[in-house]
Amino acid sequence: MTVIAVVLVFGFFTYNAQVNMENRGIDFGYGFLSQESSFDVQFSLIEYDGSHSYFRAYLVGLLNTILVSVIGIIIATILGVIVGIARLSPNYLINKFAAFYVEFFRNIPLLLQIFFWYFAALRALPLPQDAEAMFGISFLTIKGLFVPAFIWQNFNIFFYSIIAAIIAIIVIRNRAKRVQETQGKQTPVLLISIGLILILPLLSFLIGGVRLSFEVPVLKQLATTSFIYEGGVSLPPELIALALSLSLYTATFIAECVRAGIQGVGKGQKEAAASIGLTQNQVLKLVVMPQALRIIIPPTTNQYLNLTKNSSLAAAIAYPDLVLVFAGTALMQTGKAIEIVSITMFTYLSLSISISLFMNWYNNKIAITEK
Amino acid sequence: MSKINFLKPDKSNLYTFLYLGSFLFFISVLDVFLNSFFSLNFIGFLPNFLSFFFPLIVGFIGLYFIRIELSGIKQLDLLNKHINTNNFNAVLSLLIIFIILKSIPPILSWFFVDASFAGDSKDVCTGTGACWTYIKVWMRRFMYGMYPNGEQWRINLSFIALALLGSVGYFATDRFKKYLTLYYVVIYPFIAFLFIFFFISGGPVFFDFSYGIIAAILSIIIGFFIPSKFKFYYFLIVPFALYVLLKYFIFYEELIELGKLDGLNWVETGAWGGLSLTFIISFFCLIFCFPIGMAFALGRRSGFPLIRYISIGFIEFWRGVPLITVLFMSAVMFPMFLPADFFIDKLVRCIIAISLFEAAYVAEVIRGGLQALPRGQYEAAKSLGMGYWRMHIFVILPQALKLVIPGIANTFLALVKDTPLIFVVGLLEIVGMLNLAKTNPEWLGFAMEGYVFAAIIFWIICYAMSKYSYNLEQKYKTDR
Numbered sequence: 001m002t003v004i005a006v007v008l009v010f011g012f013f014t015y016n017a018q019v020n021m022e023n024r025g026i027d028f029g030y031g032f033l034s035q036e037s038s039f040d041v042q043f044s045l046i047e048y049d050g051s052h053s054y055f056r057a058y059l060v061g062l063l064n065t066i067l068v069s070v071i072g073i074i075i076a077t078i079l080g081v082i083v084g085i086a087r088l089s090p091n092y093l094i095n096k097f098a099a100f101y102v103e104f105f106r107n108i109p110l111l112l113q114i115f116f117w118y119f120a121a122l123r124a125l126p127l128p129q130d131a132e133a134m135f136g137i138s139f140l141t142i143k144g145l146f147v148p149a150f151i152w153q154n155f156n157i158f159f160y161s162i163i164a165a166i167i168a169i170i171v172i173r174n175r176a177k178r179v180q181e182t183q184g185k186q187t188p189v190l191l192i193s194i195g196l197i198l199i200l201p202l203l204s205f206l207i208g209g210v211r212l213s214f215e216v217p218v219l220k221q222l223a224t225t226s227f228i229y230e231g232g233v234s235l236p237p238e239l240i241a242l243a244l245s246l247s248l249y250t251a252t253f254i255a256e257c258v259r260a261g262i263q264g265v266g267k268g269q270k271e272a273a274a275s276i277g278l279t280q281n282q283v284l285k286l287v288v289m290p291q292a293l294r295i296i297i298p299p300t301t302n303q304y305l306n307l308t309k310n311s312s313l314a315a316a317i318a319y320p321d322l323v324l325v326f327a328g329t330a331l332m333q334t335g336k337a338i339e340i341v342s343i344t345m346f347t348y349l350s351l352s353i354s355i356s357l358f359m360n361w362y363n364n365k366i367a368i369t370e371k
Numbered sequence: 372m373s374k375i376n377f378l379k380p381d382k383s384n385l386y387t388f389l390y391l392g393s394f395l396f397f398i399s400v401l402d403v404f405l406n407s408f409f410s411l412n413f414i415g416f417l418p419n420f421l422s423f424f425f426p427l428i429v430g431f432i433g434l435y436f437i438r439i440e441l442s443g444i445k446q447l448d449l450l451n452k453h454i455n456t457n458n459f460n461a462v463l464s465l466l467i468i469f470i471i472l473k474s475i476p477p478i479l480s481w482f483f484v485d486a487s488f489a490g491d492s493k494d495v496c497t498g499t500g501a502c503w504t505y506i507k508v509w510m511r512r513f514m515y516g517m518y519p520n521g522e523q524w525r526i527n528l529s530f531i532a533l534a535l536l537g538s539v540g541y542f543a544t545d546r547f548k549k550y551l552t553l554y555y556v557v558i559y560p561f562i563a564f565l566f567i568f569f570f571i572s573g574g575p576v577f578f579d580f581s582y583g584i585i586a587a588i589l590s591i592i593i594g595f596f597i598p599s600k601f602k603f604y605y606f607l608i609v610p611f612a613l614y615v616l617l618k619y620f621i622f623y624e625e626l627i628e629l630g631k632l633d634g635l636n637w638v639e640t641g642a643w644g645g646l647s648l649t650f651i652i653s654f655f656c657l658i659f660c661f662p663i664g665m666a667f668a669l670g671r672r673s674g675f676p677l678i679r680y681i682s683i684g685f686i687e688f689w690r691g692v693p694l695i696t697v698l699f700m701s702a703v704m705f706p707m708f709l710p711a712d713f714f715i716d717k718l719v720r721c722i723i724a725i726s727l728f729e730a731a732y733v734a735e736v737i738r739g740g741l742q743a744l745p746r747g748q749y750e751a752a753k754s755l756g757m758g759y760w761r762m763h764i765f766v767i768l769p770q771a772l773k774l775v776i777p778g779i780a781n782t783f784l785a786l787v788k789d790t791p792l793i794f795v796v797g798l799l800e801i802v803g804m805l806n807l808a809k810t811n812p813e814w815l816g817f818a819m820e821g822y823v824f825a826a827i828i829f830w831i832i833c834y835a836m837s838k839y840s841y842n843l844e845q846k847y848k849t850d851r
Contacts, residue, residue, distance in 0.1 A: 003677060013708040020707045091460045092453035093467045107833035108826045109788040112802050116826065119809065120819040309693035316794065327699050337703040341696065349691040 017338065024335075030343075032334050033058070039329050041320045043236050054330055061325035062347060068242050068321065069308040075247035076307060077300075080254025087259045098255070106252040111313055113249055118241035118317045125237075128219060128227040139217060139229055144236045146217035146229040153212075161204035162197070169193045238319035242311065250307045254300055261296035262288065294366060301359035305352045312348070322347060385442060392436025399430030400468060407473045427465055434461040493814060505817040506824050509808050513801055513824070516644015522636060526647050529566045536562060560658045567651055572638055586613035640718040641797070646828065648800040652722060653787045659726035660786070661779075664733025669763065671738055682734070689731035697724050698795040721793050729786045736778035740771035773847045780840030784833055801825050 021028060033055040040050050044060040045067060086098035105113070125142045139146040152158065169192075176187040205212075217229035265288050273287040314321035315328060327344045331337060403426050405411040414422050434455050442448060454464040485500025488507070496502035506513070515523050536559060540551050565583065590610040597605045643651070670682030689697070701724035702717075709715070715723075744767060752762040772779075791802035799807060805821040808814060 006681070016710050017707050019710075089460075090453070090456060091464060093464045094460070097467050103834065104830070107784075107788075107830045107837070109791050109802070109829055111791040112822060112825055112829060115802065115806065116819075116822040119806075120822050123818065312693040312695045313792070315695060323693075323695055323699070327696060331703065338707060341700050341704045345692045345696050345700070348693055348696060349688065352691040353687075 028336075028338065030339055032336055032339070037330065037333070039333065041325055043239070043320055054334070057330055058322070058326050058343070061320060061322035064319070064325070065308075065311055065314075065321040065323075068239060068246070068311050068314065068319070071239075071243045072246035072250065072307050072311065073304050075243065076250040076254055076303075079247060079251035080300075080303075081258055083251060083255035084258025084262070087255060088262055102252045102255055105248050110245060110249045110310055111316060113245040114241060114313055114317055117245050118238065122237045122241055128229055141229075142237065143228060144234050145240055146234050148214040148216045149233045151213045151215055158201060158204050161200045165197045165200040168196050168200075172196075236319070238314070238317050241317060242314050242319050246307055246310060249310075250303050253303045253306075257296050257299040257303065258292075260299075261292040261294075264295040265291045290366070294363075297359065297363055297366070301356060301363075304359075305355055308351055308355065309348060385439060388436045388439060389442070389444075389447070392433045392438075395429050395433030395436065397433075399426035399433060399465070400472070402426045402429075403469050403472045407476050426469065427462070430465045431458075431461055434465065496817075501820050501823070502817050503820065505808075505814055505820050509804075509814070509821075512645060512808060513804050514645045515647055516799055516804055517642040518638060518644065518647075519636070519642070522638060525571055529570050530647070530650070533563050533566060563654065563658075567655075571643070571651075572640065582614055582617040586610050586617060589613055640716050643718065644799040644801075645804050646801045648793075648798065649787075649790050652718075652725065652790050652793065652800070655722045656725045656729060656786055656790075657783055659722070660729040660733050660782075663726060663730035665737055665768075667730060667734040668737035668741060671734065672741060686731045686734050689728050690735065694725070694728050694789055694792055695795055697728050698792060700724070702796040717796055718798060721796055721798060725786065725789065725793075729782060729789075732782045732785070733779060736775050736782055737771060739778065740773075740775035741767065743774055744771055776840060776844045776847065780837065780843075783840075784836055787833060787836065788829070801828065 034053050036051060037054045037057045038050045039057070041048055041057065041060050043064065045063045046056075046060060048056055048060045083098045083101055086094050087102070089095050089098070123142060125140060128139070128141045128143055138148070172187075172192055173189055176189045179185050179187060217234070219227055220230045221227055269287055269291065270283055273283040278286065311321060312323045315324040318324060322344060327340055331340045334340070402414060405413065412422070414425050417425060435458070437447065438451055438455050438461070439447065440451075442451075455461050481500050483500075485498040486503055487495045487498055487500065488503050489495060490504050491508055492504075493502075495504055511520060511523070515526060518526065540555070543551055587610055590606070590613055593609070594602065594605060667682045667686055670678050671686065673679050673682070698721065701720045705720060705724075706715075748766060748770065749762065752766040757766070790800055793800060794803040794806070802825055805818075805825055809818045809821060
């Protein structure tokens, strides 16, 4: 029964689609991806202009989506953890302040927040020529944030030194764990790790020939009243507004996850840990956090996914993300609705499935192995 | 003789410490207060750098002095316990007090003191504060969108009628209580559907609706005089008969066409908008997504592999894509899959898309509740000889739904917050109307007021919903 119903429904839709496309003179196919796109994107991480293909435009959109998601996830995590811990503070003022933040930002639609930051708050910023320098090198203006660019010499040596430091830290951690399990001795892993990750890159500067210089943005006059900063890295206001609102909004949910996680660890656990003579820090590090993380991680993963999906709201303020570039401009130009919408959806689907698979793997790794 | 102790408070010098500390703390707060409210700077003689940190330093020393354990003074102990447990907390408390003091004057002046309320043109907004005149002038558009001014009573009437019908539950006597679920699940949504899609949109279809209403009211009134033995058959036959009678024998429509009666004007859904559209969409999506979600939650736990895989596919698909692409799909891709002459209204397509999208989330929430129930409940129900549907309706779902009230409330909140996204298909609810008003050449530069206004409205709605769900959760909480 069900099989027949499903087949019938799908058959009906496919038949209609064929008829409709015949009527409108559109042929189905993904060949357009290699055609010349002939539209421009104002902000892209990779080299792109109108002479590149639609597939390249798709990549530009995808990278922009990933960029804003990653920035948002990092800020939201930091802010969320701080607010979540502040929610549990015995200090009445801090507690209420954090609660106010959460209740305030959580109950306002994200789109409204994005509009607010982009159309109201960031529009109040100074014009490039009036901007005051922050720390002497960065400029926050109505046309975006201009920060110095790093110019590396022999960057790959620096990169290898960081990788070497990370590998060394992993080896030392494993060793320290084994030593502790067999002999009961504790090694100051944290201190050694910090030392390693500082010293190795530093060494690469001293003997590896790595040089780092900055390219500071400089004001340049385009016309009599139009100024722009040149050089350095410029972050467009769309990106700033989007990243800011995404992280402020998602941080409230992460804060609640963190709070629930820490509260979810039984009081008896802390008391038991204290009674066997662990210090306050050890209780937090060895008893509370490992258990709290198990509660925190699954819902936080969901929030990361939500953030990634919500980044598609970028289309509303013309940040060139996947939806705007591909499902917007490219769709208008080619008219291939089915192909483009399906590619866009499939991309988001695979993004979220890959994040959730990774998080499931991590979750399984730290889960309690019950007998 | 006990040692004389200046640095640590004890019984003998407790009051010295208390007065000194309170004085310093008071000075620091007073400094910031005067500075922000009256722009007085009575420590201006200090160097710039020092006068900036002066309140923090002095306040910190003051708090350090009054941090006396077990002083025996109740208020002091409370203060210490809540904002002054250690140095770090003291600094944070001071910072928060200062931030609050500093931010109150600008906010107050923007909102009230320097704001303009009077008048009805842009000229009155000359101050530095907010221009609430803008909101006042555009109020009708923000509430009703492009809906014609003269017809807006229809929206008001529908909402009032629906609110009254919705509050029936509070007045129902015990005799009718058992029918309430049926009423809210079947009859009420149906009435709401009729009201919104026929009364608000008006036009020719409206007459069918009004015949239906007249037929229903007449038959209910007559129904009171019918002996209960025949009531079932009566209600089965008479309303429909009345409806047909009205529709085909009393030529109401022709009277209007001849100009003898005034009818309702047709207002296409594209003209709907503003906050009322937010309500309409949220309302219908809430009603539709719940049963669909429940069906898929049950489907995901079904014993038939095919149903299970379809449910899993459905849920994971909708949960994996952003709502904006779903709306894109409903706008540009969905029409391709329908017969060429078959047209579905934009608003209806939107409601279907959002309902399906949220249904996937509701399904996952309900599945969580189903999984949380101990297997004993299922086994007990089966051992009483209940079938699948009876078991779920009478035993499993009431318990599972009770467990997941917070989750469902969160999903509904997310739904309400997602409604502004319908700008993608060109429908303008309140945020969309704001963006439209903002680009009006006569009213440029008032984006901030508009967004703050909408934010306050949404905040009130969402906060009320979350508080209500919390009450509901407490009400149905049962010990297990």
